[in-house]
Amino acid sequence: xxxxxxxxxxxxxxxxxxxxxxxxxxxxxxxxxxxxxxxxxxxxxxxxxxxxxxxxxxxxxxxxxxxxxxxxxxxxxxxxxxxxxxxxxxxxxxxxxxxxxxxxxxxxxxxxxxxxxxxxxxxxxxxxxxxxxxxxxxxxxxxxxxxxxxxxxxxxxxxxxxxxxxxxxxxxxxxxxxxxxxxxxxxxxxxxxxxxxxxxxxxxxxxxxxxxxxxxxxxxxxxxxxxxxxxxxxxxxxxxxxxxxxxxxxxxxxxxxxxxxxxxxxxxxxxxxxxxxxxxxxxxxxxxxxxxxxxxxxxxxxxxxxxxxxxxxxxxxxxxxxx
Numbered sequence: 001x002x003x004x005x006x007x008x009x010x011x012x013x014x015x016x017x018x019x020x021x022x023x024x025x026x027x028x029x030x031x032x033x034x035x036x037x038x039x040x041x042x043x044x045x046x047x048x049x050x051x052x053x054x055x056x057x058x059x060x061x062x063x064x065x066x067x068x069x070x071x072x073x074x075x076x077x078x079x080x081x082x083x084x085x086x087x088x089x090x091x092x093x094x095x096x097x098x099x100x101x102x103x104x105x106x107x108x109x110x111x112x113x114x115x116x117x118x119x120x121x122x123x124x125x126x127x128x129x130x131x132x133x134x135x136x137x138x139x140x141x142x143x144x145x146x147x148x149x150x151x152x153x154x155x156x157x158x159x160x161x162x163x164x165x166x167x168x169x170x171x172x173x174x175x176x177x178x179x180x181x182x183x184x185x186x187x188x189x190x191x192x193x194x195x196x197x198x199x200x201x202x203x204x205x206x207x208x209x210x211x212x213x214x215x216x217x218x219x220x221x222x223x224x225x226x227x228x229x230x231x232x233x234x235x236x237x238x239x240x241x242x243x244x245x246x247x248x249x250x251x252x253x254x255x256x257x258x259x260x261x262x263x264x265x266x267x268x269x270x271x272x273x274x275x276x277x278x279x280x281x282x283x284x285x286x287x288x289x290x291x292x293x294x295x296x297x298x299x300x301x302x303x304x305x306x307x308x309x310x311x312x313x314x315x316x317x318x319x320x321x322x323x
Contacts, residue, residue, distance in 0.1 A: 004310075005307070005311070008307050008310070009307070012300075012303040012304065012307065015299070015303060016296065016299055016300055016303065017071075019295075019299050020067075020071075020292065020295065020296050020299070021064075021067055023291075023292060023295050024063070024066075024067045024070065024288075024292060025063050025067075027286075027288040027291060027292065028063050028066070028288075030286055030288075070292070074293075074296075079093070079289065079293050080289035080290075080292075080293070081289060082282075082287055082289060082290050083285070083286075083287050083289070084281065084282060084285045084287040084290070085287075085290075089289050089290055089293050092278070092290065093275070093278075093290075093293060093294070093297075095273070096273060096274055096275050096278045097275055097297075099169055099272065099273055099274045099275075100263075100267070100274035100275040100276065102186070102190065103190060103193055103194065103197070103263070103266075103267075103272065103274060104197070104263070106190060106194050107193075107194045107197035107198045107201060108201065108255060108256065110194065110198045111197075111198045111201035111202045111205055112205060112252065114198075114202050114206075115201070115202045115203075115204075115205030115206040115209060116205065116206075116209050116248075118134050118138075118202070118206045118209070119134075119205065119206040119207070119208070119209025119210040119212075119213060120209060120210075120213055120236070120241065121134070122134040122135065122206065122209075122210045123209070123210045123211075123212075123213030123214045123217065124213070124217070124236070126214060131210075134206060134210070135207075135210075137202075137203065138202075138203040138204075138206045138207045138210075139203065139207075140203065141199045141200050141201075141202055141203025141204070142200065142203040142204055142207070144199070144200065146196060146197075146200060146263070146265045146266055147265045147266075147269055149196050149199060149200070150192070150193075150196045150265070150266055150269040150270060151269065153192045153195060153196055154166045154167070154192065154269070154270075157191075157192060158192070164188065164191055164192055165188065165189055165192075166192075166270075167269075167270040167271035167272065168189055168270075168271055168272070168273075169186070169189055169272055169273040169274075170182070170185050170186050170189055171185050171189075189272075192270060193263075193266055193267070193270045193272050196266050196269075196270070197263055197266055201255065204251075205248075205251065205252075205255075208247060208248060208251050209244070209248060211247075212244035212245075212246075212247045212248055213240060213241065213244045215244070216239075216240045216241070216243040216244040217236075217240050219243065221239060221243075222235060222239055222240055225239045246313060249309050249312045249313060250309050253305040253306065253308055253309035253312070254302065254305060254306075254309075256305050263276050264276035264277065264279060264280050267280075268280055275294055275297070278290060278294060279291060279294045279295075282294065
């Protein structure tokens with residue numbers, strides 16, 4: 001197991017370096033570097049000033065040298081400076097990561113808590129009215145575009161029936177009223193974004209759960225467990241559901257990786273100050289320091305959760321060995 005984890009960690013680091021370089025190169029192809037924006041805002045700037053500024057920022061060097069300098073700064077703990085927000089990237093990313101983690105974690109927990117029982121019930125009664133109803137809502141949740149669903153929720157609960165805020169993260173000054181007042185205020189602003197994300201995830205998770213359970217319940221060991229006189233609950237959860245966990249672990253691990261990458265469309269529509277909206281704004285504003293750090297975090301989380309999923313396979317199915 002130790003050898004397997006060490007090898008996977010080294011592979012993960014290599015993939016992060018390669019992908020971050022590709023992203024850095026693509027960002028360098030975007031028009032409008034910091035000096036170009038200075039020139040656009042100050043027509044009196046001279047060619048000598050432009051050359052001096054490009055040399056100061058290292059923009060006159062090849063991409064691979066700029067990438068090596070950027071990576072060296074990252075390894076030393078310097079994440080750079082946000083050109084758009086005029087603050088260090090680490091000061092900007094901390095609150096945004098926390099906001100995204102809250103939104104994504106609540107949505108994921110709610111989705112899992114609803115989708116897995118629905119998927120199991122649907123799989124145990126294939127072709128029944130319950131199965132048809134669950135499938136109908138599942139396909140509906142999967143098919144609805146996230147931005148459209150977000151707009152509909154805003155129209156219903158913020159315009160037609162103004163009981164919830166249309167967007168934002170928290171009321172200005174609410175954090176000064178105390179801990180519980182701050183938690184209550186943030187919770188109100190989370191309701192619509194959480195609903196928007198959860199409805200889609202519930203449909204996807206319930207479909208995967210139903211498919212995995214149907215396949216698991218058709219196996220010979222289920223027939224054997226029933227023949228041995230085991231209770232229906234034991235057969236379903238200890239024999240059927242445990243064997244259905246293998247594909248579910250993959251889906252849930254990849255979904256968990258989105259806790260720190262953000263939901264760009266949902267956060268943008270609701271003006272929620274998370275990482276997803278930050279990435280969108282930084283790309284539009286060519287704030288490559290913020291965009292690159294966000295990209296590295298997203299890639300790292302995806303690769304890390306893939307490793308966690310591989311390890312969890314061994315706990316779900318003792319037949320899997322990493323020796």
